[in-house]
Amino acid sequence: MDAWDEYTEKVMEHYENPRNVGTADNANGVGVVGNPACGDVMKLTIRVEDDRIVDAKFKTFGCGAAIATSSMVTEMVIGKTVTEALHISNKAVAEALGGLPKIKMHCSVLAEDALKAAVDDYRKKTGKTDLATK
Amino acid sequence: MKPIYMDHHATTPMDPEVLDAMMPFLTSDFGNPSSSTHIYGRQARVAVENAREQIAALIGAERSDEIILTSGATESDNLALKGLAFRQTAGKGHFITIATEHKAILDTAEFLKKQGFEVTYARIDSYGVVDLDDLRQQIRKDTLLITIQAANSEIGTLQPIADIARIAHENGIVFHSDAVQALGRMAVDVVKDGIDLLSISAHKIYGPKGVGALYVKKGIRLQPLLHGGGHEHGMRSGTLNVPGIVGLGKAAEIAGRDLATESQRQLQLRERLRHGIESRIELVRLNGHPQQRLVNNLNYSFSFVEGESLMLACRDVALSSGSACTSASLQSSYVLRAIGVAETLAHSSIRFGLGKSNTAAEVDHLLDLLQKQVKRLREMSPLYDMAQEGVDLENYAWSPHDHHNH
Ligand SMILES: Cc1ncc(COP(=O)(O)O)c(C=O)c1O
Numbered sequence: 001m002d003a004w005d006e007y008t009e010k011v012m013e014h015y016e017n018p019r020n021v022g023t024a025d026n027a028n029g030v031g032v033v034g035n036p037a038c039g040d041v042m043k044l045t046i047r048v049e050d051d052r053i054v055d056a057k058f059k060t061f062g063c064g065a066a067i068a069t070s071s072m073v074t075e076m077v078i079g080k081t082v083t084e085a086l087h088i089s090n091k092a093v094a095e096a097l098g099g100l101p102k103i104k105m106h107c108s109v110l111a112e113d114a115l116k117a118a119v120d121d122y123r124k125k126t127g128k129t130d131l132a133t134k
Numbered sequence: 135m136k137p138i139y140m141d142h143h144a145t146t147p148m149d150p151e152v153l154d155a156m157m158p159f160l161t162s163d164f165g166n167p168s169s170s171t172h173i174y175g176r177q178a179r180v181a182v183e184n185a186r187e188q189i190a191a192l193i194g195a196e197r198s199d200e201i202i203l204t205s206g207a208t209e210s211d212n213l214a215l216k217g218l219a220f221r222q223t224a225g226k227g228h229f230i231t232i233a234t235e236h237k238a239i240l241d242t243a244e245f246l247k248k249q250g251f252e253v254t255y256a257r258i259d260s261y262g263v264v265d266l267d268d269l270r271q272q273i274r275k276d277t278l279l280i281t282i283q284a285a286n287s288e289i290g291t292l293q294p295i296a297d298i299a300r301i302a303h304e305n306g307i308v309f310h311s312d313a314v315q316a317l318g319r320m321a322v323d324v325v326k327d328g329i330d331l332l333s334i335s336a337h338k339i340y341g342p343k344g345v346g347a348l349y350v351k352k353g354i355r356l357q358p359l360l361h362g363g364g365h366e367h368g369m370r371s372g373t374l375n376v377p378g379i380v381g382l383g384k385a386a387e388i389a390g391r392d393l394a395t396e397s398q399r400q401l402q403l404r405e406r407l408r409h410g411i412e413s414r415i416e417l418v419r420l421n422g423h424p425q426q427r428l429v430n431n432l433n434y435s436f437s438f439v440e441g442e443s444l445m446l447a448c449r450d451v452a453l454s455s456g457s458a459c460t461s462a463s464l465q466s467s468y469v470l471r472a473i474g475v476a477e478t479l480a481h482s483s484i485r486f487g488l489g490k491s492n493t494a495a496e497v498d499h500l501l502d503l504l505q506k507q508v509k510r511l512r513e514m515s516p517l518y519d520m521a522q523e524g525v526d527l528e529n530y531a532w533s534p535h536d537h538h539n540h
C-alpha cells in the first residue's frame with residue numbers, strides 16, 4: 001500500500017513545495033518534538049514580536065504527511081497572536097490540508113506539539129510562567 | 135504513467151511465456167488430473183507431471199515425486215515445520231531458526247511453541263549471517279529441524295546453506311531452507327547443498343501467484359496440513375491448481391535456462407546502483423552483507439531522511455522501505471532490528487529489488503532522483519542540522535514531553 005495514494009492534492013503540494021523551511025531569524029521560541037526512533041522529529045522556530053508571531057520556520061524528519069503538516073502549521077501561525085496560535089489543533093491543520101489518511105493523523109500531532117513547545121519556550125525566555133501545555 | 139518497478143522481492147510480473155503455457159489449462163484443457171477415465175484428466179496429469187519435472191530440474195532434485203505442490207511458499211514453510219512437528223506423537227521437540235526468517239517461518243515457529251515445542255534462534259552477525267559456532271552450540275538431542283533461509287528478502291544476505299546442512303546432518307537433524315528469494319538468482323542444488331526440505335514460490339520467479347512447492351527429500355515423512363482426497367501422496371489434499379502448477383513449471387524452466395545470463399546482468403545493474411549511491415550520496419549505509427548477497431538486492435539507509443518521504447519523492451520508481459511510517463503497524467522492519475540497525479537508520483532505509491525488466495537507464499534515472507531528493511530532504515531535516523552541529527543523536531534527550539526543561 002502506498003499511503004500517499006490517499007494524500008490529498010493539498011498535502012502533495014505542501015510536500016513538494018513546503019513553505020517556511022529553515023530557521024527563523026532571531027527566533028525567540030524553539031520547539032523540538034518527536035523522536036527519531038518513532039520516525040518523526042520536528043523543529044519549529046518562531047519569532048514573536050509584541051505577542052504576535054511574525055515568523056515561523058520548520059525542519060522535519062518524517063513522512064510526507066509530517067512534512068506537509070509542518071509546512072501548513074507555519075502558514076497558519078504567522079500573523080497570529082501567541083494565544084490565538086495555541087488554539088490551533090492538529091485536526092485544524094489536517095483539515096486545512098483537505099484531510100489526512102487515518103493512519104497519518106498521528107503525524108499532525110507533531111505539528112501541534114511543536115507549536116506548543118515553541119510557545120512554551122518563548123514564554124519561558126520572556127519570563128512568562130503560564131505554560132501552554134499541561 | 136506507472137512507476138518503474140524495482141520491488142522484485144515482493145513479487146515479480148508474470149513472464150508472457152508462462153502465461154502462454156498456462157492458457158490452455160484455464161480454458162480447453164481444464165481436466166482434473168485425478169480423473170483417470172478420460173483424456174481430459176490424463177492431459178492435465180501429464181501437464182502436472184511435466185511441471186513437477188521442471189521444478190525438480192531447477193533445484194537439482196533427483197526425483198520429481200519429491201516435489202509437493204502447494205498454494206505458495208507460506209504453505210510450504212508451514213508444511214515443512216508443522217508437518218515435521220506433528221509427525222511426533224506428542225508436542226515434543228526442538229527447532230532452530232534465525233530471527234531474520236520470513237514471517238511464514240517465524241509465526242509458525244511461535245505457533246509451535248504454544249503447542250509445546252521449543253524454538254531457539256541462533257545468533258546472527260550484523261550482516262544477518264548465521265553464526266555457525268552458535269548454531270552448533272544450540273543443537274540438542276531432541277532437535278528435529280534446522281530451518282534457515284537461503285537468502286533474505288529485505289537485506290539480500292545469503293546464508294552458508296551447505297555448511298548448515300552439514301552441521302544438521304552430522305547431528306541427525308533435518309534441514310529446511312526457504313529458498314524463495316534465491317531461486318532464479320543463484321544456483322540452488324538440493325543434492326549438492328544437502329537440503330532436505332526446500333520452499334519455492336512461483337510469483338517470485340515470474341510465475342503466477344498462489345502456487346508454490348515444497349521439496350521433500352525421499353524418505354522424510356510429514357504430517358499433512360490438509361486432509362481430504364489424498365493428493366500428493368497424502369501430503370497435501372486438494373484438487374491440483376493445474377494452470378498455476380503449469381505456470382510454476384514453466385517459470386522454473388525459464389529461471390534455470392536464463393540463470394547464468396540474468397543473474398550476471400542483474401549483478402551488473404546492482405553494482406551500477408551501488409557505486410552510484412556510494413559515490414554520489416554521502417552518509418549512506420549498506421544494510422546486509424557487502425558480498426554475500428542476492429544479485430538483485432540492495433538495502434541502504436540514507437541518514438537523516440525518513441524512508442516514506444524519500445519513496446514519495448522518488449515515486450517514479452516503485453520501491454519499499456523498512457521505515458515504520460510505511461507500515462500499518464507503525465513498526466520498523468524486524469529484519470533490520472534483528473541485525474542491530476538503529477531505529478533511526480531503519481526509518482531511513484530503502485530496499486531496491488532489481489528484476490528482469492530493469493535497465494541501466496532506469497538505474498541511472500533512479501540515481502538522479504535519489505541524489506536530488508536526498509539532498510532536498512536533508513535540507514529539511516532537523517537531524518541533519520543537529521548532526522552537523524555535533525549533537526549526539528543517539529543520546530539526545532528525545533522524550534517528546536521534556537520540552538519544559540531544556
Ligand atoms: C522468503 C520468503 N518466504 C516466503 C514467502 C511467502 O511466499 P508466498 O507469497 O508464495 O506465500 C515470501 C514472499 O513474501 C518470501 O519472500
Ligand code: FES
Pocket residue numbers: 038039040061062063064065066104107458459460
Ligand atoms: S512521520 Fe511516521 S507516519 Fe508520519
